[in-house]
Amino acid sequence: MAMEFQILDVDYVNLNxxxxxxxxxxxxxxxxxxxxxxxxKPYFYAAGDNVREALEGxxxxxxxEQVERNIVGHHKPQKVFKITTRNPAKTPDLREKLRAAGMxxxxxxxxxxxxxxxxxxxxxxxxxxxxxxxxxxxETVQADKKFTVKKLVPIEKEGNADxxxxxxxxECTSSTxxxxxxxxxxxxxxxxxxxxxxxxxxxxxxxxxxxxxxxxFDSESExxxxxxxxxxxxDPDIMTGYxxxxxxxxxxxxxxxxxxxKPLLGRCLQKRTSHRKIGNISRVNLxxxxxxxxxxIIKKDFSLQRYSLNFVANALLKEQKVDVKHSEIEKFWKGxxxxxxxxxxxxxxxxxxxxxxxLKMKLAxxxxxxxxxxxxxxxxxxxxxxxxxxxNYMLREFNRKGxxxxxxxxxxxAVKRGLGRKEELxxxxxxxxxxxxxxxxxxxxxxxxxxxxxxxxxxxxTTKVMPDQEEEAGVKKEDLIVTPSGAxxxxxxxxxxxxPGLLENLMSERDAVKKAMKGVKGESKSRELYxxxxxxxxxxxxxxxxxxxxxxxxxxxxxxxxxxSVGRETIHSTKDVVEKKYGYxxxxxxxxxxxxxxxxxxxxxxxxxxxxxIAKYITSNLLGSMELEFEKIFKRFLPLTxxxxxxxxxxxxxxxxxESMEMKGIETVRRDWCKLVGETLxxxxxxxxxxxxxKGAVKYFKAVIDDLLANKIDISKLIITKTMTKAPKYxxxxxxxxxxxxxxxxxxxxxxxxxxDRIEYVIVKGKEMLSKRAEDPSYIKEKGLxxxxxxxxxxxxxxxxxxxxxxxxxxxxxxxxxGKQTGLLDILRQGRIEAAEPKILKEIKRDEMTGFLCSKCxxxxxxxxxxxxxxxxxxxxxxxxxxxxxxVVN
DNA sequence: TATTCGCGGGG
DNA sequence: GTGTACGCGAATA
Numbered sequence: 034m035a036m037e038f039q040i041l042d043v044d045y046v047n048l049n050x051x052x053x054x055x056x057x058x059x060x061x062x063x064x065x066x067x068x069x070x071x072x073x074k075p076y077f078y079a080a081g082d083n084v085r086e087a088l089e090g091x092x093x094x095x096x097x098e099q100v101e102r103n104i105v106g107h108h109k110p111q112k113v114f115k116i117t118t119r120n121p122a123k124t125p126d127l128r129e130k131l132r133a134a135g136m137x138x139x140x141x142x143x144x145x146x147x148x149x150x151x152x153x154x155x156x157x158x159x160x161x162x163x164x165x166x167x168x169x170x171x172e173t174v175q176a177d178k179k180f181t182v183k184k185l186v187p188i189e190k191e192g193n194a195d196x197x198x199x200x201x202x203x204e205c206t207s208s209t210x211x212x213x214x215x216x217x218x219x220x221x222x223x224x225x226x227x228x229x230x231x232x233x234x235x236x237x238x239x240x241x242x243x244x245x246x247x248x249x250f251d252s253e254s255e256x257x258x259x260x261x262x263x264x265x266x267x268d269p270d271i272m273t274g275y276x277x278x279x280x281x282x283x284x285x286x287x288x289x290x291x292x293x294x295k296p297l298l299g300r301c302l303q304k305r306t307s308h309r310k311i312g313n314i315s316r317v318n319l320x321x322x323x324x325x326x327x328x329x330i331i332k333k334d335f336s337l338q339r340y341s342l343n344f345v346a347n348a349l350l351k352e353q354k355v356d357v358k359h360s361e362i363e364k365f366w367k368g369x370x371x372x373x374x375x376x377x378x379x380x381x382x383x384x385x386x387x388x389x390x391x392l393k394m395k396l397a398x399x400x401x402x403x404x405x406x407x408x409x410x411x412x413x414x415x416x417x418x419x420x421x422x423x424x425n426y427m428l429r430e431f432n433r434k435g436x437x438x439x440x441x442x443x444x445x446x447a448v449k450r451g452l453g454r455k456e457e458l459x460x461x462x463x464x465x466x467x468x469x470x471x472x473x474x475x476x477x478x479x480x481x482x483x484x485x486x487x488x489x490x491x492x493x494x495t496t497k498v499m500p501d502q503e504e505e506a507g508v509k510k511e512d513l514i515v516t517p518s519g520a521x522x523x524x525x526x527x528x529x530x531x532x533p534g535l536l537e538n539l540m541s542e543r544d545a546v547k548k549a550m551k552g553v554k555g556e557s558k559s560r561e562l563y564x565x566x567x568x569x570x571x572x573x574x575x576x577x578x579x580x581x582x583x584x585x586x587x588x589x590x591x592x593x594x595x596x597x598s599v600g601r602e603t604i605h606s607t608k609d610v611v612e613k614k615y616g617y618x619x620x621x622x623x624x625x626x627x628x629x630x631x632x633x634x635x636x637x638x639x640x641x642x643x644x645x646x647i648a649k650y651i652t653s654n655l656l657g658s659m660e661l662e663f664e665k666i667f668k669r670f671l672p673l674t675x676x677x678x679x680x681x682x683x684x685x686x687x688x689x690x691x692e693s694m695e696m697k698g699i700e701t702v703r704r705d706w707c708k709l710v711g712e713t714l715x716x717x718x719x720x721x722x723x724x725x726x727x728k729g730a731v732k733y734f735k736a737v738i739d740d741l742l743a744n745k746i747d748i749s750k751l752i753i754t755k756t757m758t759k760a761p762k763y764x765x766x767x768x769x770x771x772x773x774x775x776x777x778x779x780x781x782x783x784x785x786x787x788x789x790d791r792i793e794y795v796i797v798k799g800k801e802m803l804s805k806r807a808e809d810p811s812y813i814k815e816k817g818l819x820x821x822x823x824x825x826x827x828x829x830x831x832x833x834x835x836x837x838x839x840x841x842x843x844x845x846x847x848x849x850x851x852g853k854q855t856g857l858l859d860i861l862r863q864g865r866i867e868a869a870e871p872k873i874l875k876e877i878k879r880d881e882m883t884g885f886l887c888s889k890c891x892x893x894x895x896x897x898x899x900x901x902x903x904x905x906x907x908x909x910x911x912x913x914x915x916x917x918x919x920x921v922v923n
Numbered sequence: 924t925a926t927t928c929g930c931g932g933g934g
Numbered sequence: 935g936t937g938t939a940c941g942c943g944a945a946t947a
Binding site for chain 3: 144
């Protein structure tokens with residue numbers, strides 16, 4: 034009998050002194066599976082003269098065999114010892130023992146499940162077929178199908194099994210007003226939402242109080258026991274919740290521990306579900322299932338202003354939470370039946386939103402694809418970074434080519450590498466932007482620059498030849514490629530590097546998937562292919578970083594530097610060719626792109642044709658698979674500094690040119706800015722770029738300021754929000770939103786915001802310090818208070834807008850009305866500005882300047898206040914550590 | 924201008 | 935479990 038399933042999780046147990054590997058999975062029909070595989074012996078490698086002696090009499094060692102393997106850094110196979118052991122868990126001991134004896138160990142830090150998967154060529158989320166199945170009569174695991182198998186064979190099969198999801202959410206009371214703590218605060222309610230009907234229901238609410246639509250319990254421990262039973266009966270593949278990794282799981286597990294409820298939420302009935310917290314990150318171990326925290330994934334994959342459940346649900350699902358403030362939970366819990374019912378619906382809705390985010394936003398798709406490409410298990414793809422995936426992917430290929438893989442470095446080595454990195458590792462080239470507003474700029478970029486450099490120069494730990502290694506490698510100088518940083522690699526025809534080979538596979542497979550996408554019909558199929566090509570791209574792009582990462586098993590600065598040095602040289606030579614051969618100015622460039630100015634050109638198609646021609650010519654002179662291509666047109670391009678610019682972009686599509694704005698390094702939405710800032714910034718940038726109307730932009734900005742001063746701006750645009758994370762008394766510094774809460778409590782304790790609430794405030798006029806002048810927007814309207822216009826001008830609007838206008842050569846004094854405004858058009862025409870020369874009196878260097886100092890009362894201002902003089906009426910000088918000065922020089 | 928610090932999200 | 939450990943904006947030197 035045989036069976037096919039998709040691998041969800043793998044672990045092992047020791048039975049009779051032998052490891053038995055367990056594969057948890059799901060069949061196409063939706064049955065949960067657990068198969069047992071026996072007979073795989075743990076092993077690793079060691080090199081050195083005293084390996085046998087060092088392991089003499091070790092009961093854990095089953096065999097030591099001398100074998101030949103390739104080792105990174107050598108060009109001929111080396112004699113190493115393959116050490117076979119009894120128990121994977123004992124490997125670290127043996128490893129350290131060998132190291133203490135001066136031996137070098139290999140592959141002695143690979144998790145046993147990954148050792149097995151790599152050798153059997155099995156991948157996370159990959160499909161597998163079993164052979165020699167025998168029914169396993171065991172109650173140690175929970176699954177629809179349980180078998181002991183003789184063999185597991187990977188199979189090529191597209192599509193994904195239908196996974197069962199369970200979302201849950203807790204409500205707790207708090208005895209302190211701070212976040213509830215499991216050591217003293219109880220769970221009062223648990224909501225559960227099912228992706229597939231469970232006993233006829235799609236959701237449940239459990240609680241220790243009775244109410245409509247709620248399953249009630251006499252005690253918290255009975256409720257938690259039932260929660261465990263429901264999970265087991267429903268048997269989900271994926272458990273989710275919003276911030277469940279950091280709150281709901283740790284909380285409920287700690288409560289179970291305290292109340293003596295067995296936390297058996299996984300598919301193994303012998304392994305308790307546990308959580309471990311390191312730093313701020315907590316991870317949950319659910320054997321046979323997967324924990325997917327929708328908050329964690331959304332934070333990684335979506336760029337939003339805020340990540341509260343309500344904000345995210347609004348932005349992504351157009352839904353909102355039931356309206357209950359955190360501070361009201363306890364009130365509703367103890368309140369009327371109606372209030373309790375509302376709390377239950379609030380709780381249910383939170384689970385439903387967490388579930389909808391996962392299912393409707395397809396949060397797991399990308400990660401499934403990454404697992405299938407890299408081989409890492411889905412849980413690891415979700416929780417850990419690129420390292421796990423790259424190492425899984427590389428290990429397999431290195432082993433196939435007869436290499437043993439190095440171990441990861443110890444902390445001391447990693448720290449040393451990290452320190453050395455800064456001076457020794459060069460990054461990409463960033464060309465100095467030519468200041469001013471530019472028109473008719475085309476952007477050309479190198480397709481997958483670092484992967485193609487690695488391929489074209491055959492850069493790999495297996496092809497690197499050190500100065501004294503020519504003889505060992507059996508090569509001559511002409512067999513080597515030298516990179517600009519001076520490292521030497523074997524040419525491809527001598528020996529193809531493993532990493533270049535992997536990249537070639539990743540990139541050609543991606544091309545094939547993209548081709549297949551064109552002919553595909555059906556939304557789910559095309560989504561799957563899209564995720565696959567995305568994963569292939571991510572894996573290819575991650576390869577470079579791995580060589581420069583301090584904890585990498587293949588850390589090699591020669592390699593990292595070789596890759597970036599080729600990149601830098603390529604950018605500079607591309608700039609030369611475009612400028613000298615074609616006569617166009619490069620106005621900017623960063624790592625893998627150059628921005629060329631096609632002076633005076635208007636016609637998009639014409640600009641596209643010229644770009645294509647240039648790109649094609651340059652590509653023809655590049656090595657190997659490196660390729661320059663036309664990417665987009667910036668009809669207007671306004672650089673502020675390196676890595677920061679605004680542009681009016683046109684992209685070529687099959688239906689003509691698609692227009693949009695592109696901002697790099699310029700935020701128009703920040704949570705500590707009021708709406709007015711973003712709005713003003715957007716209008717100003719658009720006016721400059723689209724209408725080329727700098728005067729208009731200045732005029733608009735001045736009008737905003739006039740409106741502010743005249744109290745004509747709607748208060749809603751001036752609201753700043755901040756969360757109160759703890760009770761006011763625990764704040765050490767004085768902060769506006771906390772001062773406001775204190776005031777609001779004095780006015781009306783019942784309506785004042787509580788811990789965890791977001792506080793909205795507006796700064797009003799007054800004599801007190803700024804923090805004391807934060808006010809509640811509705812209170813302002815009610816009492817007709819005046820807003821503090823100069824605060825909004827100096828502390829909110831000025832800095833970001835000054836940067837934009839500064840890039841156009843407009844100084845603050847010109848902006849604020851006093852200065853001359855002639856010359857703006859000249860600036861535009863020239864596309865270049867010079868900094869104004871300051872008059873020299875008593876001077877300090879620019880970087881010495883700390884702000885402004887009143888000559889009368891010595892008050893210090895970090896930034897020039899709006900009125901241009903001190904509040905006391907005194908004149909302002911420049912301030913520095915060496916005292917005041919009248920001028921600043923560069 | 925670089926580096927360290929603090930806090931998000933959950934109740 | 936043959937383990938590993940966030941990330942960005944603000945404040946500060």
